[in-house]
Amino acid sequence: xxxxxxxxxxxxxxxxxxxxxxxxxxxxxxxxxxxxxxxxxxxxxxxxxxxxxxxxxxxxxxxxxxxxxxxxxxxxxxxxxxxxxxxxxxxxxxxxxxxxxxxxxxxxxxxxxxxxxxxxxxxxxxxxxxxxxxxxxxxxxxxxxxxxxxxxxxxxxxxxxxxxxxxxxxxxxxxxxxxxxxxxxxxxxxxxxxxxxxxxxxxxxxxxxxxxxxxxxxxxxxxxxxxxxxxxxxxxxxxxxxxxxxxxxxxxxxxxxxxxxxxxxxxxxxxxxxxxxxxxxxxxxxxxxxxxxxxxxxxxxxxxxxxxxxxxxxxxxxxxxxxxxxxxxxxxxxxxxxxxxxxxxxxxxxxxxxxxxxxxxxxxxxxxxxxxxxxxxxxxxxxxxxxxxxxxxxxxxx
Amino acid sequence: xxxxxxxxxxxxxxxxxxxxxxxxxxxxxxxxxxxxxxxxxxxxxxxxxxxxxxxxxxxxxxxxxxxxxxxxxxxxxxxxxxxxxxxxxxxxxxxxxxxxxxxxxxxxxxxxxxxxxxxxxxxxxxxxxxxxxxxxxxxxxxxxxxxxxxxxxxxxxxxxxxxxxxxxxxxxxxxxxxxxxxxxxxxxxxxxxxxxxxxxxxxxxxxxxxxxxxxxxxxxxxxxxxxxxxxxxxxxxxxxxxxxxxxxxxxxxxxxxxxxxxxxxxxxxxxxxxxxxxxxxxxxxxxxxxxxxxx
Amino acid sequence: xxxxxxxxxxxxxxxxxxxxxxxxxxxxxxxxxxxxxxxxxxxxxxxxxxxxxxxxxxxxxxxxxxxxxxxxxxxxxxxxxxxxxxxxxxxxxxxxxxxxxxxxxxxxxxxxxxxxxxxxxxxxxxxxxxxxxxxxxxxxxxxxxxxxxxxxxxxxxxxxxxxxxxxxxxxxxxxxxxxxxxxxxxxxxxxxxxxxxxxxxxxxxxxxxxxxxxxxxxxxxxxxxxxxxxxxxxxxxxxxxxxxxxxxxxxxxxxxxxxxxxxxxxxxxxxxxxxxxxxxxxxxxxxxxxxxxxxxxxxxxxxxx
Numbered sequence: 002x003x004x005x006x007x008x009x010x011x012x013x014x015x016x017x018x019x020x021x022x023x024x025x026x027x028x029x030x031x032x033x034x035x036x037x038x039x040x041x042x043x044x045x046x047x048x049x050x051x052x053x054x055x056x057x058x059x060x061x062x063x064x065x066x067x068x069x070x071x072x073x074x075x076x077x078x079x080x081x082x083x084x085x086x087x088x089x090x091x092x093x094x095x096x097x098x099x100x101x102x103x104x105x106x107x108x109x110x111x112x113x114x115x116x117x118x119x120x121x122x123x124x125x126x127x128x129x130x131x132x133x134x135x136x137x138x139x140x141x142x143x144x145x146x147x148x149x150x151x152x153x154x155x156x157x158x159x160x161x162x163x164x165x166x167x168x169x170x171x172x173x174x175x176x177x178x179x180x181x182x183x184x185x186x187x188x189x190x191x192x193x194x195x196x197x198x199x200x201x202x203x204x205x206x207x208x209x210x211x212x213x214x215x216x217x218x219x220x221x222x223x224x225x226x227x228x229x230x231x232x233x234x235x236x237x238x239x240x241x242x243x244x245x246x247x248x249x250x251x252x253x254x255x256x257x258x259x260x261x262x263x264x265x266x267x268x269x270x271x272x273x274x275x276x277x278x279x280x281x282x283x284x285x286x287x288x289x290x291x292x293x294x295x296x297x298x299x300x301x302x303x304x305x306x307x308x309x310x311x312x313x314x315x316x317x318x319x320x321x322x323x324x325x326x327x328x329x330x331x332x333x334x335x336x337x338x339x340x341x342x343x344x345x346x347x348x349x350x351x352x353x354x355x356x357x358x359x360x361x362x363x364x365x366x367x368x369x370x371x372x373x374x375x376x377x378x379x380x381x382x383x384x385x386x387x388x389x390x391x392x393x394x395x396x397x398x399x
Numbered sequence: 400x401x402x403x404x405x406x407x408x409x410x411x412x413x414x415x416x417x418x419x420x421x422x423x424x425x426x427x428x429x430x431x432x433x434x435x436x437x438x439x440x441x442x443x444x445x446x447x448x449x450x451x452x453x454x455x456x457x458x459x460x461x462x463x464x465x466x467x468x469x470x471x472x473x474x475x476x477x478x479x480x481x482x483x484x485x486x487x488x489x490x491x492x493x494x495x496x497x498x499x500x501x502x503x504x505x506x507x508x509x510x511x512x513x514x515x516x517x518x519x520x521x522x523x524x525x526x527x528x529x530x531x532x533x534x535x536x537x538x539x540x541x542x543x544x545x546x547x548x549x550x551x552x553x554x555x556x557x558x559x560x561x562x563x564x565x566x567x568x569x570x571x572x573x574x575x576x577x578x579x580x581x582x583x584x585x586x587x588x589x590x591x592x593x594x595x596x597x598x599x600x601x602x603x604x605x606x607x608x609x610x611x612x613x614x615x616x617x618x619x620x621x622x623x624x625x626x627x628x629x630x631x632x633x634x635x636x637x638x639x640x641x642x643x644x645x646x647x648x649x650x651x652x653x654x655x656x657x658x659x660x661x662x663x664x665x666x667x668x669x670x671x672x673x674x675x676x677x678x679x680x681x682x683x684x685x686x687x688x689x690x691x692x693x694x
Numbered sequence: 695x696x697x698x699x700x701x702x703x704x705x706x707x708x709x710x711x712x713x714x715x716x717x718x719x720x721x722x723x724x725x726x727x728x729x730x731x732x733x734x735x736x737x738x739x740x741x742x743x744x745x746x747x748x749x750x751x752x753x754x755x756x757x758x759x760x761x762x763x764x765x766x767x768x769x770x771x772x773x774x775x776x777x778x779x780x781x782x783x784x785x786x787x788x789x790x791x792x793x794x795x796x797x798x799x800x801x802x803x804x805x806x807x808x809x810x811x812x813x814x815x816x817x818x819x820x821x822x823x824x825x826x827x828x829x830x831x832x833x834x835x836x837x838x839x840x841x842x843x844x845x846x847x848x849x850x851x852x853x854x855x856x857x858x859x860x861x862x863x864x865x866x867x868x869x870x871x872x873x874x875x876x877x878x879x880x881x882x883x884x885x886x887x888x889x890x891x892x893x894x895x896x897x898x899x900x901x902x903x904x905x906x907x908x909x910x911x912x913x914x915x916x917x918x919x920x921x922x923x924x925x926x927x928x929x930x931x932x933x934x935x936x937x938x939x940x941x942x943x944x945x946x947x948x949x950x951x952x953x954x955x956x957x958x959x960x961x962x963x964x965x966x967x968x969x970x971x972x973x974x975x976x977x978x979x980x981x982x983x984x985x986x987x988x989x990x991x992x993x994x995x996x997x998x999x
Binding site: 429440504509529531570 | 717720724730737742812816819821824825829831835879934937938949950954957958967971973981
């Protein structure tokens, strides 16, 4: 086992494209770190560089304190689980799992013992003599994991290992991955584009966007204090709502209504500098759960913003309800938000008006197509600089 | 597995009644067409088989089925060194060329399918050019050149041009097979601790074996089939292959065509082809069409 | 391209050790194949060009001298060349056209056949695999008066003794032998047409013929063009069947037969070589027209990994 350190690691492809730009990340021994981001953000390239499957253009990669930039994958002692599983189709499950050990010239009895042990942990014992083609998707996935754990490597690298499974199995295997990591306590780097997976699995999560690490932190930190509009919009489902706002006469003027900032927000606005600060325009972010039906007990008499909208669509999930409504008065626009929209494929859908979603208590009596009064907990609002995309609350370091 | 007995989707009753009969007509039509195809493909071959079993007296009777059957033609050609030696030459030359083409072709195809290096596109273009090259354009210079360097009328003198013309075929077919092997498998082997050599020998080569068999069959058929080089670059029994030798068969008299012997020889050299086709039909089809269609 | 011999200067996109090793391995693996190919084509082609510019008669090898383009003039002013070229073009065009129509029918039949598809694929591989010379003998004896089962088909005339009939038999032999190959290529292309698309066309009201011409054929275009290119160039090289069927008599010579005769009957290497070069140029022209004119993508040429 070992720690993994990325020290100003950069990857430039031969065609000049910058895939990973000055990545700094320190993964402690035994830690479970997730790299998450939309497709093309450089997360898989980063993982491949750690594995040694991809050259590092500049910077330093250290595993267990040793610089491994120029080491071939076979000399790094890391195991990897691929999105396609990459099981050798001409070998039995037993041979697949023992392949690395046999390449390392370990004695036959030891290989058998380790393989059988891993098979027991993963419930694969009765499939040991089958070929990968004879297994179901979930079983193949477990063989791929088994191939990694038999080696007791310094680290596990996982490249979207669950994305080829159907939704139900994916949830099941997610727990399995957690269980394995707890059991072996091996350093694990896990790549995914699924923010739910990232939030539920990792000790820490690194959010990447266009080759740059946006923020590294625990799931709670990322959710509660996103450093940028991008992180705020990427983490959480349904996503955070963003509306444009201006600061006038000490008030935040938004399409939802005028908001009087609380003390924390006022302090942030006072310390805010830059071109956007001079224009006094910013982006306000509100998570869906910070809205409520103003008629309900929870919202009654609470300080906050009350406003009336027409609910376009109401989704009742039983446990709670999602109310969708549109706000006239322009859209919050930044490069970050556009990329998020691209990733979600909603670029064409959102027109001029701003779409907002609110999560309401199941007890709400609001109806689709009717006017409703909603309440917003203004203390929970996030304030972002529209030019840099940074949270005013985030430490001003790159 | 749940099996659901598929009831016909509810629709107008008339449409439902008409459908099976139309389907049956279509099926019958296609089946009949297929039967015609089978007949058309086999008749010329059966005709040669028939000729080869005819007696000299009945060979010019024009009948599709022999009136009198005899093995005389086969006994005769196997008694003559002109044929037996040619058969040996054909086999030896085709097998050696095939082995060399598969080995050299695999190396180049692996590089083309898997490695990044300058000059790769040029190589692919060159191979395509050779595949389309008119062989006759090489006959004159090779004829002269081979006599000068002393490999005219030798096995080597035929193996070299066969290798040249089958290499593009081998490279195309094999690189299509190599490309189909998931790139991730090689990465997995690397991460599992394999050297490039081990990754090739223990992961890639076993998976490419079907492709190599296919390629070997196609190359063998190509070499076995050649006539132009065989008659141009040989002059004696020493290295003449069967297709060329057949053209030198002589009849009992100066004017009689040795039809029976030619037919028997023709049937003999068709046997390996039939065996290949029967055993490896699927592979041959896969090989012939690989690279021709981009998936 | 910067030379790889300056490893010290690490400027933009430096080659890593891995990339350099990959290059070396790539070259090393391709080298043997390239050497063989170039040795047997590159040099002889150069040699053919050289010979074509000289007077070189095998009977008088000492009497060889540089004659410039005289050999080309001899060939290009000879009616034999133009006739052989015309015969070759006619055979190539007619046989490929028939092969295409038959091959497409065959491919459609095989695609739709629910039963016996394997049997048919096996059977039609036999014409493809059979030695051309063998097949040609079969056809020759089939049409030989008295001997052949087909000889009485068109009265007493011996079909292999006239130009038109001779060419017809040559085309027949060619079509029989290579239609299966065409059919397999087209079948592979057909497999790429999604079944759902045809269902959609049916729902949109297209007849079977409209589905073929408006949906299937446009989608198969790349496969069709590659198949046609292969077949045309192959038909252009036709030699074996003509040699056996008519030996080039009765004005049925193809350019390949003409080249062969010039070398081994006339023993004239100079003129023979200029023929070789001209044939090569014609083939290159045909390939060029296909690639540029119809946009045939070189198979396997996309070079991605």
